[in-house]
Amino acid sequence: MAHITILGAGITGLATASLISRSHKVTIVARNLPGDEPSIEWASPWAGALTVLGGIDSTRDKKMQLRSFSELWNMNARHPDSGIKRITLEDIFDDDRSEDDIWWKNFMPEILILGQFRFISSDRLPSGATMGVTYKTVVLNPSVFLPWLRKQLENSGVEFKRMDVESLSELKPLGHDILINATGVGSASLRDVRDQDMQMIRGQTIVVKHSYDKVMQRDDGKNYTYAIPRLDGTVILGGVRQHGRTLSIECTNAFLVCSLTIWTITKFSGTMLVCALQETPEFDLKESI
Ligand SMILES: Cc1cc2nc3c(=O)[nH]c(=O)nc-3n(C[C@H](O)[C@H](O)[C@H](O)COP(=O)(O)OP(=O)(O)OC[C@H]3O[C@@H](n4cnc5c(N)ncnc54)[C@H](O)[C@@H]3O)c2cc1C
Numbered sequence: 001m002a003h004i005t006i007l008g009a010g011i012t013g014l015a016t017a018s019l020i021s022r023s024h025k026v027t028i029v030a031r032n033l034p035g036d037e038p039s040i041e042w043a044s045p046w047a048g049a050l051t052v053l054g055g056i057d058s059t060r061d062k063k064m065q066l067r068s069f070s071e072l073w074n075m076n077a078r079h080p081d082s083g084i085k086r087i088t089l090e091d092i093f094d095d096d097r098s099e100d101d102i103w104w105k106n107f108m109p110e111i112l113i114l115g116q117f118r119f120i121s122s123d124r125l126p127s128g129a130t131m132g133v134t135y136k137t138v139v140l141n142p143s144v145f146l147p148w149l150r151k152q153l154e155n156s157g158v159e160f161k162r163m164d165v166e167s168l169s170e171l172k173p174l175g176h177d178i179l180i181n182a183t184g185v186g187s188a189s190l191r192d193v194r195d196q197d198m199q200m201i202r203g204q205t206i207v208v209k210h211s212y213d214k215v216m217q218r219d220d221g222k223n224y225t226y227a228i229p230r231l232d233g234t235v236i237l238g239g240v241r242q243h244g245r246t247l248s249i250e251c252t253n254a255f256l257v258c259s260l261t262i263w264t265i266t267k268f269s270g271t272m273l274v275c276a277l278q279e280t281p282e283f284d285l286k287e288s289i
Helices: 011-020 057-078 109-115 144-153 167-172 184-188 253-269
Strands: 003-007 024-032 085-093 131-139 159-162 178-181 205-211 215-219 222-229 234-238
Touching: 003 011, 003 167, 011 024, 011 057, 024 167, 024 184, 057 085, 144 159, 167 178
Parallel strands: 003 024, 003 178, 024 159, 085 215
Antiparallel strands: 085 131, 205 234, 215 222, 222 234
């Protein structure tokens, strides 16, 4: 049994711990821990959090994505207290992809049968869309799921320690055999990592009270818009994807107007969102306040 330290307590660190703690002694060390208030220092508390298949190319990543999906799908049945719920997704694309690009339609038939996968007929697609797929997937509320997973891990012997480090080498005194770096964008600033490929993408979301119960996402590969119900009487509206932007702003008038627009359309059209936000994805948040 090896002693393994994981630096990072976001979903990457916790999911890694849940697999390897079955056969190793694991300590999780992090500046931000499950149960903490959301802050710009870490991503996990902000997520929708929805599983949307696709968006990757390598066989290894595809296998990993399907395995994670399968794990979450089954956890919904085994652990209703985890906050994971099954939900119908309508995923609409505006780019030139073909049915062959939906690589996962032929994988893991048991999930696809359970998930009731199908292509959306063209007469049901909104104007400008090239393709749409619908299937059942999973959604979770990170403010429920992260503390729940932490508790599960603690019950199985995983230790949590709060530490804010400037380099991985500061962790040597913990005496581990293996150190796993799960710091997310933190890897760009750790002195002995300085991962230049790590880039922050700024998103922005708004939570509204509503009983809407189907996920809608529309994506042209560059910009996207989504409504993610958490099935607890709230819905997350989002649609900003800004590469390299790090400014933290809790609310902007421009975003609020866009969100209210798409929300009003959802409320009154009933079925499919019109992607108002996609028309204005790159407004400058700094200028808009
Ligand atoms: C608005 C929004 C919506 C999203 N929606 C979805 C979604 O619906 N579905 C989906 O799959 N993904 C979604 N994502 C993306 C998802 O949230 C991230 O990919 C994921 O949370 C990254 O997790 P992580 O564990 O790698 O990093 P993080 O959650 O950022 O965790 C990093 C951990 O490392 C620690 N750390 C970092 N640096 C240091 C340091 N120097 N010293 C000590 N500790 C350190 C932090 O304290 C934290 O514990 C969304 C993201 C955002 C912002």
